[in-house]
Amino acid sequence: DAGVTQSPTHLIKTRGQQVTLRCSPKSGHDTVSWYQQALGQGPQFIFQYYEEEERQRGNFPDRFSGHQFPNYSSELNVNALLLGDSALYLCASSLEQGGVKVTQYFGPGTRLLVL
Amino acid sequence: EDQVTQSPEALRLQEGESSSLNCSYTVSGLRGLFWYRQDPGKGPEFLFTLYSAGEEKEKERLKATLTKKESFLHITAPKPEDSATYLCAVRPSYNTDKLIFGTGTRLQVFP
Numbered sequence: 695d696a697g698v699t700q701s702p703t704h705l706i707k708t709r710g711q712q713v714t715l716r717c718s719p720k721s722g723h724d725t726v727s728w729y730q731q732a733l734g735q736g737p738q739f740i741f742q743y744y745e746e747e748e749r750q751r752g753n754f755p756d757r758f759s760g761h762q763f764p765n766y767s768s769e770l771n772v773n774a775l776l777l778g779d780s781a782l783y784l785c786a787s788s789l790e791q792g793g794v795k796v797t798q799y800f801g802p803g804t805r806l807l808v809l
Numbered sequence: 810e811d812q813v814t815q816s817p818e819a820l821r822l823q824e825g826e827s828s829s830l831n832c833s834y835t836v837s838g839l840r841g842l843f844w845y846r847q848d849p850g851k852g853p854e855f856l857f858t859l860y861s862a863g864e865e866k867e868k869e870r871l872k873a874t875l876t877k878k879e880s881f882l883h884i885t886a887p888k889p890e891d892s893a894t895y896l897c898a899v900r901p902s903y904n905t906d907k908l909i910f911g912t913g914t915r916l917q918v919f920p
Binding site: 696700725727729734735736737738739742749750753782784795798799800801802803805 | 813843845850851852853854855858896898906907908909910911912913
């Protein structure tokens with residue numbers, strides 16, 4: 695049973711650039727959530743995608759955007775990168791059952807460094 | 810405001826020395842409390858979900874319990890391979906999807 699996969703594993707960018715991160719959900723899951731985890735902190739919710747639409751969004755600027763494809767995979771895009779965007783970006787997948795998202799399973803993350 | 814607080818921030822144990830990690834939460838309601846384990850540079854690994862006060866879950870040397878205000882993760886006779894950061898998260902009742910995480914407890918178990 696394939697778990698959540700993310701690519702790339704590591705990425706180095708400079709300020710002002712744009713980045714795209716990718717996620718494939720766990721087999722059978724239809725919902726993808728993205729989180730940002732700064733060093734020494736807990737993950738912070740960015741947004742969630744279901745049925746190819748953004749269903750919910752955390753307290754992040756609209757420099758952060760995303761997309762979900764028909765096969766349920768997802769992308770996270772960040773424009774105009776700032777030094778403070780350096781973090782581990784986590785993708786989590788879940789399955790909606792009866793209108794409720796059950797347990798979220800996380801991928802290994804993408805480590806982004808902005809110089 | 811919804812909030813999750815974990816204590817202690819760091820914990821050093823001798824192998825075999827049992828202890829407990831605490832997760833206290835303030836939310837308008839609760840639709841699930843989650844424990845995850847995270848190794849350095851890796852994604853969180855799911856451990857347990859608890860839904861109601863009095864509920865308990867066990868897995869190997871770990872046991873999670875839940876009250877109306879807090880959850881405990883009890884570690885019995887830990888081994889060095891239990892060394893990791895343990896994260897607690899809640900799903901508030903008004904929000905079906907978003908998880909709110911604490912900052913974690915970094916556990917080190919020495920042989």
